[in-house]
Amino acid sequence: MSANVWRxxxxxxxxxxxxxxxxxxxxxxVDAAPFCAVDGAGLxxxxxxxxxxxxxxxxxxxxxxxxxxxxxxxxxxxGDVDCVEGLRNSYGWAAGAMVTGLFAxxxxxxxxxxxxxFGMGSNSLSVMNRGEDYGxxxxxxxxxx
Amino acid sequence: xxxxxxxxxxxxxxxxGSWHKTNWAVSEADADWSLVSGTDITCQRSGMYILACGVYxxxxxxxxxxxxxxxxxxxxxxxxxxxxAYHYNAQAIVGAANVVFPVDLEAGDIVNVFGxxxxxxxxxxxxxxxxxxxxxxxxxxx
Numbered sequence: 001m002s003a004n005v006w007r008x009x010x011x012x013x014x015x016x017x018x019x020x021x022x023x024x025x026x027x028x029x030v031d032a033a034p035f036c037a038v039d040g041a042g043l044x045x046x047x048x049x050x051x052x053x054x055x056x057x058x059x060x061x062x063x064x065x066x067x068x069x070x071x072x073x074x075x076x077x078x079g080d081v082d083c084v085e086g087l088r089n090s091y092g093w094a095a096g097a098m099v100t101g102l103f104a105x106x107x108x109x110x111x112x113x114x115x116x117x118f119g120m121g122s123n124s125l126s127v128m129n130r131g132e133d134y135g136x137x138x139x140x141x142x143x144x145x
Numbered sequence: 146x147x148x149x150x151x152x153x154x155x156x157x158x159x160x161x162g163s164w165h166k167t168n169w170a171v172s173e174a175d176a177d178w179s180l181v182s183g184t185d186i187t188c189q190r191s192g193m194y195i196l197a198c199g200v201y202x203x204x205x206x207x208x209x210x211x212x213x214x215x216x217x218x219x220x221x222x223x224x225x226x227x228x229x230a231y232h233y234n235a236q237a238i239v240g241a242a243n244v245v246f247p248v249d250l251e252a253g254d255i256v257n258v259f260g261x262x263x264x265x266x267x268x269x270x271x272x273x274x275x276x277x278x279x280x281x282x283x284x285x286x287x
Contacts, residue, residue, distance in 0.1 A: 002249045004193035004287065053195065053286075055246035100245050141193055141247025143286050 006033035006044075010136040020118040022073070025058070025136055027113075035142050044111045044140070051144035054083070054101045056113050058136040069118045072097045077110040102143075113138060167258040169281065177285050184257060188250040190285065197282045198258050199243040247286070256283075 008027030026042035035048040046052070058072045071086035083101035097115075105111070113136075166184040177194075179187045188194075250256070258281055 005247050005249045053247050055244070057244060098244060139246045139248065141195070141249075141286070143193070143247070 002031045002033050004142050005031065006036050006140045007031040008038060008138040020116050022114040022116045025113045025115060027138055036140065042112055046105050046109050047107050049106045050142050052103050052105055053141040053143050054103065055139045056136065057098045058115050070097050070115065072099045072113060072115045074099055074101050075112055075114060076103060076105065178283060186256045186283070188252055188254045188256065191251045192285045193247055193249050193287050194283055194285050195245065195247055197245045199280050
């Protein structure tokens with residue numbers, strides 16, 4: 001168990017609608033940490049007050065060579081602190097996005113990561129047919145107690 | 146307390162679609178880190194660190210079918226990346242991938258930054274312009 005960093009990963013199993021609707025990313029826990037826990041829907045619950053650094057990467061495949069856009073955002077249960085980044089491909093099969101954020105959270109607060117995909121192709125977030133893992137990664141570091 | 150590495154020494158890294166350790170030149174260093182053989186960054190002091198890595202790439206053509214660059218930071222195992230980011234462009238001459246993230250490390254751990262670009266592309270080393278180069282910055286937080 002890591003004392004300062006929690007890590008999750010998602011390699012497959014999340015599908016974007018392609019119409020810009022936000023969907024939750026259900027994380028699979030890789031490295032457990034004492035300050036948070038994640039449920040099957042991807043909701044991260046914090047058990048300790050502190051300052052936290054979030055780093056999230058997401059990668060999507062569109063399945064077509066049409067214009068597409070991918071965005072990710074981080075939402076805490078406070079509701080007033082979001083962090084969004086989007087990436088657009090004008091003519092491509094895949095896109096990636098990364099969001100980072102620094103938050104002061106109290107025990108009992110939750111956070112989740114969402115993504116949206118907008119485009120003309122058949123949009124999904126999965127292992128690509130290129131034989132590489134194009135999934136998502138999340139790292140949460142506790143930077144202050 | 147920051148270690149700053151860069152730019153990438155190797156140009157032409159390497160455009161065959163496979164993973165390659167990024168070869169760094171030290172521009173700043175401190176007691177938390179050492180750099181061995183240009184690629185292996187060795188942690189000298191246990192703690193939590195923030196790593197910031199950026200890689201620029203160039204396809205060389207606007208008609209390239211697709212180009213990709215990835216930053217893969219690992220701790221001793223190629224099969225267990227800490228974090229991975231892809232940026233994929235088609236019909237673009239240049240692109241970039243950047244990751245910033247926290248990581249727990251023990252003294253003696255080795256961190257490598259891996260880059261991967263598709264055939265026909267290469268990672269920039271500053272030969273195109275003063276701003277086209279890759280870098281990594283590492284700072285211990287606690």
